Amino acid sequence: MASQEISSHYIELCPNPIRFEPVGKANSVFFDDANKQVFAVRSGGAMGVVVKGPDDKNVIQSRLEDRGDVMSIKFSPDKKILAVQRSSKSVEFINFLEDMTTDQFEYSQSCKGKSTQIIGFIWTGSTEIIFITDHGLEQYQIFPDKRTLKCLKTVSHQVNWFVCMPENGILLLSSGTLGNTLYPIQVRPGVLNRLPKFEVDLPSVPKPAKLSLLERDVTLASIYNQLYIVVLRHQPRASVGAEIVLYQLQKESPARKTDVLKLDMSGRFAINIIDNLVMVHHQASKTSVIFDIQQGSETDGFLKYHYPVLSPLPIKPFKLLLPTINVQAGTEKMEYLCDLYSANWIVFQPNIVIDAKLGCLWYIKITLQPLVTMIYDKSILISFLLNRRDSKMVILSVCQQMLIPGHQASLHTIAQVYDMLNTVYKSYRDTETQAMNGEVPQSVFNGLKKKVIIDQSDMYTHVFSVYEECKDIKYKFKVAVLIEYIRSLNQFNISVQHYLYELIINILVQNNCFYQLHQFLQYHVLSDSKPLACLMLSLESVYQPAHQLALDMLKRLQTANEEIIEVLLSKQQLLPALRFIRSVGIVDTASSRKFLEAGLNTSDDMLFYTVFKFFEARNLRLRSNPRFQQGEHCEHYVKHFESVFGIEALAAVPVS
Template structure:
């Protein structure tokens, strides 16, 4: 092995070690890796260069021949390599054999690259060191998951993968995929405007609808003329097909009449880079050329295109997103200078010119930015541009405003090939070489990942159901192999193309996959309960799962006796989220807030009108969608075809509760809504997505209308506090403290609390004989007066007269006269009850209750008084059976008394 190759291998190995250090830091709840580990890493980089001075024999063993002067300064690792070559090789084989076991048990496939390194003898010391920290990371993750899930396996572990292993992952693709296998296909193209996957043949084009995502969807077919295809798109109304035949010609095909016409370049010095249809009132189609933009409208009378406007610019390549209606044009020697345009319903909005940051690899070597290194995504209604810098190994983030483009930090990458996805507003950065995916939530201030890097999982039906599933598919489809072999699916294969936001196209197999988040696995990967709840409350796709996990996590935190301050912050997250959701439903969300203008895209953007030291979560921001388009519109399907995907948003439910006034495509930024972004210019206008997004299936949209991840006070009582009270034993003071924090948070947000929660609080206080606190809670209106609370005060007041008095006072305060009178009668105070009935004119009480109580006292005078009262108080009482019965009883009592006196 030559010296340069050996040095490059060590550098590659060092990068893998840097990834392991970050994994260890994430599993230890550290924001950044320890300085100690990074210092060690720097030291080993220096040692790596010294290793390059050695040569190896043909059998792979070190020769051990070094200069005497050099031997004096030889480090420990060098001596090991020289003197222990045989033992090192044996150890390397042992360690390499252990890797599959680690992969099977913990499924940390992000370290697959480590396997090949472990079999190289001269890397022994680094291997031992690397594997040590691998075990640390694995152990830390395993302990945390066991603790968080309380012995319950996550959904990702219980689900059987394609190869039968219950692999651990936060992100998965689900079998079956959408199969686009057409004989004679000339490649795959993605029409983002209509959400169609297109597969043209010699004289036909097949199209599959990808939203809503349905693996068994039937393709439609249109006839086209023969010829080369560089790009193909349907018009937004579905009446026409546009096909780019060359760099100078686009052919238009009318689907109904079959008539065609062409649009060509006027000058030989310019060429067509691509095109896209638009719903702007100014034009119908935009053609991007090396000389700029041509905006054209279709004239049905003449069946031709009419030039509306031209924007002259030098263009090297472009990216476009239909959902945001934003096109970025790259120019310059390094293709890092960009001009941006948004074609909205209000017209054409031009963004200021900006440049992207690019590190220099060498003094005289300036890298050129490629189209595949730039992505446009929409997260929480905000439009971002992501740029891959392979020299600096960074992913730069830029956020768009109407009069500014602001760089908002960078994310580290660990792979030369990077893919981008957005699922439910979560940014997924696929480290293709390392075969792992890292998740980021851009809503939070921190740019730290949500959890440790884990592989992408292929999930299918359990094996017990596989035969039935196979039989069903065989009945519905003919002669197609429906069961995918293990070796047929290559996770992160070379032919994978990532379609932002959440689709993956495998060109080799012609499969289209949809990406899903495993919310349960993500929740189990962190012990920071408030942060996890914040994350779950922002989810919109699987709201039922998010709500279920939120309730389970909150209850578990209480049962585990987590610190009151931490549980209080978690409760604040849930209460604030519910308050915001409820205020939007009732139309009161603009009170006390600074309203923001949004686009007519139904992609909302909400801000938090208050900040509190006790609340770590900002209000839930509404769902956004994101898409990515590359400079051309296809995927390489045949050799010598430079066809790449143009990408689009996939289905993603948008809650109508979050949609506000439909005002403008651009709106002012409220600084409170974007915490931690001090670099943004104040008062600038934010660029928002365009209108008419095709984003949600009917079922998903209906679910988002009916449900929300927000947890109501009723659900908090039923699924959190009540189960916690049943399972907790001993002193109830801890649970009381938690419930008081919930009442504080609810009062702060003006959220109505379920009366049973007040009752439970009283029961716990009475169980601890804390009657003084009960009095304070009642007098200071911490316990909201209600019939249930009053009855509980009376129940608890059996052991404390002052508490009983509070219950009686609350009944009178609530004007519950009937209940108050009944209570007095049941306790024997029927004469006092009669006075109360006369004073407050309570006509609903049955006279028989008073008569029975008076008769039970065996006092004829009391019975006579009660009879006289109801005779005077209730008209017609003399004609009732109660009057007849008790008048006869009174006469009998008087007769017996008179007889006994003689």
């Protein structure tokens, strides 16, 4: 029962919400999405201001003079200056010291023009601010010491409303009667860079014309490292489900409509962007859906049409512990089941939900484990998981599951999955090498680092380890899966680690499949390496041809001459050993003593004779004298030679 519950919720609220004083008669609450701070302003600030966020630890308590109701309140990025807007004409500033105390002296800046109204303001630097007015933008430099501001730049423009994405410095202005002409502006300290404007097409144009595209339906989002303008598009008739249209922001050209997310519902929606997923909450049904724009989609050649990854499911119920009113219970707390999808909910980007009445700020997150059972198609599941953060262990457990009888996936699916894993792995490795060579900026590589990489050792320790634990898997399947994995690695030109080969060989040996092993080696399914050759040598006792396979492998490696000689000599294969050193051109450096010793050990005088003559000829060639040198320690062998074949059989020393 419990597991059932876990598995049916994949969207969660964070367990420790930021608590603040709920909105009331005397208390108003503000959220600054640039600094992720919640401001609880009591009685216009006279009774105190409590600032919390982005985590629970940083709490700033202060007090403002009550000069009327606060409309907007935001700290500068370095939290040194607090900007407060109380009227549509001006913004006041208060300097904060290091210890977060204030000198209480406010200074003010009014907007230009008599009929101009300030819609809002945003910080673009620690001493830079932009006022957004209905007539345009005004950029100011603040001099906190002098308590004055200097106007840097003004832009004239008709503005209905604006949306801002502080992390990426993008400001979006709505213009026109319908409000559907949007001007994206890149704002950085000292820079106002206008990007090409574009129009959002409306499902219907009302008569007479009135503002139809509203601020609440437009969101700025960064999805898969691309900036999008996410527009919620309500259909005039309720029977047709609403949809979300994604406009991709371009640098040189107007934003382009790229994706449409089909909601198949209508009513009030709220949007979050979590882990590159578009999450849409539907208030009426109290459910949420997620869209992944990199998943497979329908397309008409221009637009991609996406459907939810899963059918709508509610957020996991959240229980809040509240001090009980019951005195007798003492310090005990009472569990309070929060009302999800309540009308008091306000959603901020990218993943913030605030219940102003409850005084809670949550971060929304996705738990991946329940998704594993919800997405049946493993290849879809893996490609979904690969795009998520912190999904490594989930992916590995999925891969492992696919091998266990009962859940076993088909080889075809396994192959697809491995290809996906290796595609990511390969592109990571490529970028890594490019970054090391300086062909690609380090930043790009760092961005890639965040992606989930499944490499061979991960597969070995977390996936193929199941072979040991689960005895029910048929060895043929084990081998087939490993071969699939190796095939996939080879396809992406990733060199295969020898422990994978060892695993295959061990499985084959345990099941007496020597012929198959032989073929794998002969057709280079298992690539050559010294450790593998050594393994093969050790298998000679159970499979005799392994010896020759190992030798061939060592030969192909071309770096294992010493090993080959050792192996041949240990097998008393003196002639092959001599032919080998001759063929690779190391006759001059070979140890005559080693060969003569091996020759003597064969107790085959004819063989010994051949070896002896071989090195006599070498000595003659190297030093114009067939005799062995003192340092070679061959006296013993010379003596043996003389005793068997006679002194006259020694090569004659040339008379010089």
